[in-house]
Amino acid sequence: MKIAITGKGGVGKTTFSAMLARLYADEGYRVLSVDADPDANLALALGFPKELMDTIVPISEMKELVAERTNVPIGGFGKMFKMNPKVDDIPERYCKEYNGVRLLTMGTVDTGGSGCVCPEHVLLKRLTSHLILQNKDVVIMDMEAGIEHLARGTAQGVDAFIVVVEPGERSIQTYRKVKKLGEDIGVKRVLVVGNKIRNKEDENFIINNVQDGECLGFIYYNEEVINSDRSNLSPYDNCTKTVEEIKYIKQKLQGGI
Ligand SMILES: Nc1ncnc2c1ncn2[C@@H]1O[C@H](COP(=O)(O)OP(=O)(O)OP(=O)(O)O)[C@@H](O)[C@H]1O
Numbered sequence: 338m339k340i341a342i343t344g345k346g347g348v349g350k351t352t353f354s355a356m357l358a359r360l361y362a363d364e365g366y367r368v369l370s371v372d373a374d375p376d377a378n379l380a381l382a383l384g385f386p387k388e389l390m391d392t393i394v395p396i397s398e399m400k401e402l403v404a405e406r407t408n409v410p411i412g413g414f415g416k417m418f419k420m421n422p423k424v425d426d427i428p429e430r431y432c433k434e435y436n437g438v439r440l441l442t443m444g445t446v447d448t449g450g451s452g453c454v455c456p457e458h459v460l461l462k463r464l465t466s467h468l469i470l471q472n473k474d475v476v477i478m479d480m481e482a483g484i485e486h487l488a489r490g491t492a493q494g495v496d497a498f499i500v501v502v503e504p505g506e507r508s509i510q511t512y513r514k515v516k517k518l519g520e521d522i523g524v525k526r527v528l529v530v531g532n533k534i535r536n537k538e539d540e541n542f543i544i545n546n547v548q549d550g551e552c553l554g555f556i557y558y559n560e561e562v563i564n565s566d567r568s569n570l571s572p573y574d575n576c577t578k579t580v581e582e583i584k585y586i587k588q589k590l591q592g593g594i
């Protein structure tokens with residue numbers, strides 16, 4: 338299963354991505370967590386220790402790898418620009434593993450407009466499509482906020498977009514845009530998780546604003562989640578109630594709701 342976690346900024350995409358990945362890993366699945374946000378912080382939410390986190394180099398910053406695979410010398414322009422660089426060994430070689438979750442950090446590419454064909458961009462695009470179309474693991478991609486990057490096809494081919502929403506009009510707006518875009522680019526399912534819920538009214542607000550059958554469930558506002566963030570701990574290890582809520586969401590996801 339390949340899913341991309343999307344939504345407005347700050348709604349809880351990274352928190353949810355990390356906890357879902359940990360759940361799958363604890364059940365014995367091979368899980369690949371992909372940090373596709375240029376402002377990468379998934380390792381923190383997964384509970385990576387600092388020493389391991391310090392060893393992470395985003396793929397787009399691996400100059401030699403990019404040069405070797407795309408045939409473009411570092412800082413130069415290639416005459417024989419490879420549009421289909423070899424990528425199949427990259428996940429295994431460059432992921433970092435902790436608590437049974439393998440993490441691949443993609444990094445950022447200065448796109449310089451939509452028509453960018455810089456080598457980093459070509460490599461990341463090819464790598465992402467390999468992860469989605471060929472990799473055998475459960476792949477959970479923590480996306481950048483908003484929809485601009487989705488429009489560039491950064492998650493094309495996934496089985497589902499999961500849009501994390503808060504009980505508020507602004508994140509519902511983002512859900513509507515993601516849904517429209519998902520339809521345009523042929524993503525089979527767009528599902529919703531309500532986060533930072535405080536009461537039944539919040540639940541109803543979300544149910545009333547998303548399409549029937551799309552809502553996978555709710556995660557309640559939980560101070561323990563913020564406390565773990567503050568203490569640099571994985572919410573998965575410290576927020577029992579939230580883990581239970583996400584277990585339920587995962588079941589619905591697997592049952593195709
Ligand atoms: N259920 C919750 N209860 C309380 N706080 C939460 C909950 N979910 C997430 N948070 C907090 O909200 C903040 C934003 O969460 P997170 O980083 O997961 O969002 P994000 O959507 O990935 O943000 P960004 O768009 O910046 O990538 C964090 O401080 C996190 O601890």
Ligand SMILES: [Mg+2]
Binds near residue numbers: 350351352374479
């Ligand atoms: Mg995030």
